Amino acid sequence: MLGMVPSIRLNNEIELPALGFGVYKLPDDEVERVMHVAMEAGYRSFDTATLYGNERGVGAAVRSSGLPREELFVTTKLWNTEHGYDRALKAFDGSLELLGLDYVDLYLIHWPVPGQDRYVETWRALEKILADGRARAIGVSNFQIPHLERLMAETEVVPAVNQVELHPGLQQAALRGFHEEHGIVTEAWSPLARGRQLDHEVITTIARKHGKTPAQVVLRWHIEMGHMVIPKSATPSRIRENIDIFDFELDSHDIAGMATLEAGDRHGPHPDA
Structure with missing residues (x-):
């Protein structure tokens, strides 16, 4: 446990808070001001x-x-224009310099950009970077399943995390299953689908049942599905609301209802683009 937020153990034994804050x-x-509110x-x-x-x-x-630095978990990502061995190393140096930190906790390739290969x-x-201790x-x-399969076939380290668009309208069951099989943590960006499903009857009914908001229900669903989740808000009341999800649980009926919301509804770019 880290404060009120449970942790998820990565495949290299590092622990990642199950709920984080997107910026x-x-x-x-x-x-800086908004992060202090979040802290x-x-x-x-x-x-x-x-980016x-x-x-x-x-x-x-x-x-x-x-x-203490060790109580904070910092993730950053490599942008598409910096693919390639030497460019990636240089880009990471630039990120560390901007952050003013000795290391990051998690470093991600932002998109596979398969056209660049x-x-x-x-x-x-x-x-x-991992071997040098500059990322934990x-x-x-x-990344899609074929991208992950190729990485695992041609390199040594299995990714600890795959951060993907994931919400009740895009549940990515096959990808989540692949992650589970290979010890990769599923991390959800756009976990609330930009608010587009929060007025759906399934969600609002569950919210009334538990005395919670629709957003809290969706974030709780992510936690119970085993996802790491990173909601984003600049509004202090919503920042506090989004973390106040550890005093209730969804039951099997709730989970079944949430499963019916799958619609293949992708709001961001497709990873194969």
Whole structure:
């Protein structure tokens, strides 16, 4: 346990908080303030990326938090233009410099970009970063089963995490099953589907039953499905609401109802693009 949030053990024995905080679209000059609100609410895991343009602010928040570095879990990601062994190593150096940290807890390839056909070479750079102790764990984001199978066939380290779009309308059962079979943690981005399903009768009925909000029901569903989840908000009340999900459980009827919401409803880009 880390505060009120349970942890998930990765395949290299590192522990990752099951619920973290996403900082997508938070400006660099605002993210430090918002992260302090999140830390006060109990969050200890923070997810950024080169693409987000706020690594400097994330690092500043970590350093000014007053919390021991080992209590905070920092994830960042390699952008698509930096694939390739040498470029990836250089990009990671740039991220560490912006963050102002000695290491990150998790480093991810943001997208496979199969058209470039360089994600295997890029992964070997991440393996070196891991071996050098500059990332405690490495993983991928938006990888499909064939991408993962190729990585596992041609490299040494099985990804610890695959961060993918996942919500009740896009439940990714086959991919989650592959992850479970190979010891890869499923991490959900856009876990609330940008709010598009929160007024669905199935969700609102479960929310009334438990005296919770629809968003809390969906986040609780992720936790019970074994996902690591990273909701994002800049609103203090919602930041606190999103972490207040560890005092109730969904029953089998609730879980069955949530399963009916699968619609293949993808809001982000397709990973094969």
